[in-house]
Amino acid sequence: MPEADLSASRRCVRCAVCLPHCPTYAMALDEAESPRGRLALMDGYARGILEADEAFWGHLDRCLGCRLCEAVCPAEVPYGALLDRIRALERRGGRRAPRLHRGLRFVAGRPWALALLARTLRPAAAFGARPLRRILPSSLRPLVDLAPHPLPHPWRPPTGVALRPAHEGEVALFLGCYARLLRPEPLRATLRVLADLGIRTVIPPRQTCCGALARHMGEEEEAERLAAHNRQAFAGARTVLVLDTGCLASLRSALVDDDGTASAPPEIVEASSFLDRVLPARLPQTRVPMPLLVHTPCTQRSLAAGTAPVHRVLARLGFEAKPWGQGAGCCGAAGTHGLLHPEASAALLDRVFTPPPPEGAGIVTCNIGCALTLGARLEREKHTGKIFHPSEILDLFWDRPPKASVSVTERSQE
Ligand code: SF4
Ligand code: SF4
Structure with a gap:
């Protein structure tokens, strides 16, 4: 009832x-x-x-x-x-979620399916976006439009970072799901920055998708299955670092709110807020700064601390980043909403791009859905702007000697 x-x-x-x-x-x-x-x-x-x-x-x-x-x-x-x-x-009541959503949610919540997709995406992408669009059913075309071209190298755990549950005094990194395939560089950049700050970071290996895709579509059983996995994976962690604001609420409800029985729930903290807390007041720069704009994901505005921590992190490097697209509201990504309602999503994105960002600008955003949506639009318009996570800006512009004790070797593999 x-x-x-x-x-x-x-x-x-x-x-x-x-x-x-x-x-x-x-x-x-x-x-x-x-x-x-x-x-x-x-x-x-x-x-x-x-x-x-x-x-x-x-x-x-x-x-x-x-x-x-x-x-x-x-x-x-x-x-x-x-x-x-x-x-x-x-x-x-029996009204099922759209098939495309169910497929994406199925893959997101199963690491083996994500790994399989990672292996098949690359050869598929070699066809090129245009031929792929022609052979795929129309419901799948928005996926091709959203994926970055070329596809990044999928996430692999870097050498030198412990793959185990977190102990006292360590930070546990949450990897997300599609971020591992479509936007792994912010994860790598975060690990490099944390290592160079001397912060002990581990990657709990049994972690899975935060469950937001399932929860927000009313798929309670699947959301609870994922929450149970993550409760096990992050048991014992005191601090869990999350890069994407879209994952914050679901992970909090899995690890903290739940049924109130967690004896010592961890702090689930968004990466820019954490970096704002631990970075020194000024950081030396490696290169001439570029113009930076800060985009605010809806989830950052409504569920996190807003973009003030992002601005403070960037200011450590001397950036005076300006807000961008703030008044326009949602960029249209909204989980799988943008893929299920591509026309409505495009209309929302038009509002964000009015006015468009200046050529060559860096756009900083803390959510993967927004990053992919904004990045795809820049790519389509052959705009020279680029999307970054705050960790990537730190990694690129902070002039520091890497700590010898931790070797995040993926940097040299790329
Ligand atoms: S109209 Fe909107 S703001 Fe006012 S009480 Fe209802 S939901 Fe809240
Ligand atoms: S689209 Fe409108 S009604 Fe729906 S969550 Fe956003 S502000 Fe609220």
Whole structure:
């Protein structure tokens, strides 16, 4: 019975504070595409006075789950949790998630499937994006558009970094899922920077996807399966470092919130916040700085400390980075949303690119979905800008002698 599950939707006082912050409302100017409208739909469903037809689910499907509404709501309506809940009810009622989502989520949560995909992606990419687009079904084309060209070398654990559970005083690195295939360089850069700071870092080997893809689509069993894996993998860790803000909430709910039984839950900390805490006040630079812009992923705005730590980290190297795309809201990535609704996603991205970044600029972002989406757009437009994680900027621009005791050898392998 959905009533109890969705009762928090009634906390909405219809004040409309959230409306200017909602990207889907900004595009459609339709109440049913706003947080307030969606909460009213949830309430109507819970009371049994609304029929859950295709139009009903469509309004909820188009929600990005960005939680920008939740971040500004004076009534503290837990919008994200309610959305996860109604989607879980949708799944329990037999309405399945789209096939493309299910495929991506299946691979994300199984390291063997990720490894297999890594082995098949490279030969497939050798065909080139255009021929691939022609032979693939139209539902898979957005995947080709999103993947970087050329594909990076997939993640391999570097020599010199311990692959084991974390002990007291060590930092445990969370690897994510598709980051290992499509954006592994920030992971490598982070390990190099931490090693050069003298911070003992380990990689717990049994870790898996944070479960955000499953949780936000209402696939509760799969999300719980992944959470249980990660609880085992990170048992004993005091600090877990996460590079992508999209993984923060799910990992927190798996390792910290859970059912409150974790005796000493670890601190799940976003990488730029951690670096802001441990870096010295000034760092020597290796080269002439480039113009840097800072993009704010929705999850960084609504669930992390915002971009202030990113700006402070970059300022250590003398960068005066400017915010970019801030007022436009979501870039359209939003988990698998951008792949399932490519046209709506492109319209959101247009708003971020108005105005476009200057040629040659570096765009710093802390979330893989945003990084891939923004990077694909730059590539398509033959723009000379480049996407970075803050760790990559540190790794590239910080002039320091590497610590001899730790050898992150992947740098020399590339
Ligand atoms: S800000 Fe909160 S209370 Fe106000 S309309 Fe939006 S969801 Fe409802
Ligand atoms: S989660 Fe984002 S897209 Fe969905 S209603 Fe809230 S602000 Fe709008």
